[in-house]
Amino acid sequence: MTTRQQNWLPAGEQKPGSTRTLLPAGTDNGRAVVGAVRRTVLPGGLRILTEEMPSARSASFGIWVGVGSRDESRSLAGATHFLEHLLFKGTPRRDALAISAAIDAVGGEMNAFTAKEYTCYYARVLDRDLPLAIDVICDMVTSSLIAKADVDGERDVILEEIAMHADDPTDAVHDEFAVALLGDAPLGRPILGTVDSISGMSRNAIAGHYKRRYSAPNLVVTAAGNISHAEVVKLTKAAFKAAGALGDDAAPAGPRIGGKTLKAPGGVRLLTRPTEQANVLLGVPGLARTDDRRYALDVLNTALGGGMSSRLFQEVREKRGMAYSVYSYAAHYADVGMFGVYAGCLPKKVDQVLEVCRDQLADVAANGITAEELARARGQLKGSFVLGMEDTGSRMGRLGKAELVYDELVSVDEVLARVDAVSLDDVAAIAGELLSRPATLAVIGPFDDPKPFAA
Numbered sequence: 001m002t003t004r005q006q007n008w009l010p011a012g013e014q015k016p017g018s019t020r021t022l023l024p025a026g027t028d029n030g031r032a033v034v035g036a037v038r039r040t041v042l043p044g045g046l047r048i049l050t051e052e053m054p055s056a057r058s059a060s061f062g063i064w065v066g067v068g069s070r071d072e073s074r075s076l077a078g079a080t081h082f083l084e085h086l087l088f089k090g091t092p093r094r095d096a097l098a099i100s101a102a103i104d105a106v107g108g109e110m111n112a113f114t115a116k117e118y119t120c121y122y123a124r125v126l127d128r129d130l131p132l133a134i135d136v137i138c139d140m141v142t143s144s145l146i147a148k149a150d151v152d153g154e155r156d157v158i159l160e161e162i163a164m165h166a167d168d169p170t171d172a173v174h175d176e177f178a179v180a181l182l183g184d185a186p187l188g189r190p191i192l193g194t195v196d197s198i199s200g201m202s203r204n205a206i207a208g209h210y211k212r213r214y215s216a217p218n219l220v221v222t223a224a225g226n227i228s229h230a231e232v233v234k235l236t237k238a239a240f241k242a243a244g245a246l247g248d249d250a251a252p253a254g255p256r257i258g259g260k261t262l263k264a265p266g267g268v269r270l271l272t273r274p275t276e277q278a279n280v281l282l283g284v285p286g287l288a289r290t291d292d293r294r295y296a297l298d299v300l301n302t303a304l305g306g307g308m309s310s311r312l313f314q315e316v317r318e319k320r321g322m323a324y325s326v327y328s329y330a331a332h333y334a335d336v337g338m339f340g341v342y343a344g345c346l347p348k349k350v351d352q353v354l355e356v357c358r359d360q361l362a363d364v365a366a367n368g369i370t371a372e373e374l375a376r377a378r379g380q381l382k383g384s385f386v387l388g389m390e391d392t393g394s395r396m397g398r399l400g401k402a403e404l405v406y407d408e409l410v411s412v413d414e415v416l417a418r419v420d421a422v423s424l425d426d427v428a429a430i431a432g433e434l435l436s437r438p439a440t441l442a443v444i445g446p447f448d449d450p451k452p453f454a455a
Helices: 079-086 096-104 127-143 148-167 169-182 195-200 203-213 229-242 294-305 311-318 347-367 371-388 392-405 412-420 424-434
Strands: 019-023 037-041 047-052 058-065 109-114 119-126 219-225 267-272 278-285 325-332 337-345 440-445
Touching: 037 229, 047 229, 047 392, 058 127, 058 392, 079 109, 079 119, 079 148, 079 203, 096 109, 096 127, 109 127, 119 127, 119 392, 127 219, 127 229, 148 169, 148 195, 148 203, 169 267, 169 278, 169 337, 169 440, 219 229, 219 392, 278 347, 294 311, 294 325, 294 337, 294 347, 294 371, 294 412, 294 424, 311 325, 311 337, 311 347, 337 347, 347 424, 347 440, 371 412, 371 424
Parallel strands: 047 219, 267 440
Antiparallel strands: 019 037, 037 047, 058 119, 058 219, 109 119, 278 337, 278 440, 325 337
16 A cells, blocks of 8 residues: 655665755655755764755754653653753753743744654754754754753752643543553653652763763754755754764664554553543554554544544534543554543543443444545545645654654655555454454543443
């Protein structure tokens, strides 16, 4: 159903110091205004990818690190997210105020995020201010001081963040579900870490994590907008060289991909809370990120719970008025995945909501979806994807993920073609395989016994 991109070449097979055009200008959606996607691999293993958007007046720049919460030991749980905070606290050239003030002064946006398999630091500015953004972000990533005073101060901030997350059951139920499905392993643990791990983490442990993981072969630089690839390479190379961060000749780290199969554990995980609303998440193991069937799963997910016209929204909310929020989602990782259905409802309606959700899952597993649902899901996916690619930040992010965690860079045209190629049989096959597995259920609410929620 899918085809490998003709221009894609793994970075490890590209000659150090060379530049390669991965997608030529005008590829995406037949629009001449879309510029080329190029990759340069520096001798130290640093990869730089750019996408030209000549009609834009902005530029987005990011540095992606191939480390996430799944790379942490139990004692270092939350260290990657801790680092994300600390890199904004200061370098030999700038203190925390100078870092934020530099981007604020030009009306730009700067932020970072930590995921389970990667971390990203980025800025979006006017195209004329791209050199400033490159200088600030590169300085942060390569030269963070990680001062003990900053570690101690930010520790309290992160503990507050953990408390805030735990107090929101709509967030906490996803963490409970991940632990129930993936187990007490790094991939199943919360990205933020725990109160115990954050409280006990030393400055030296965090600094060691930084030194081991933030090396040139493990970094990907991406930029998109009204930019010049040559300028981005020149400025980034100069910034890394000045910081002594290019290192010796080294090959880039390969993409994080795998093929491990997750066994379906099933069962119920209950977290008793005196909440006014019950939060439930019912799901099964899904697909790995590079599984070609992910496009069929995307169509299934959209038809089942991806919008106001989806089955779950219509059956649970519109027809029965049993919940305000109900949706399905798919999460993909290098080796495993998750597919789940979330609903928030009054505690007295949990049984009814779960019954309707289970009935819909069973029906789709046995009978697939209709031709009308297929057409609507395809259109929704294609429209949302294209609209999501209209800004420079989305384009920049697409490049980073393609290089770090996928084994190809797919043009917008090719993505649309792959969605269009999904058939009713494809959806029926993936629904029959996934939705017939034993389901795992996470529940947060004012309940004492998990047994009544078991199927």
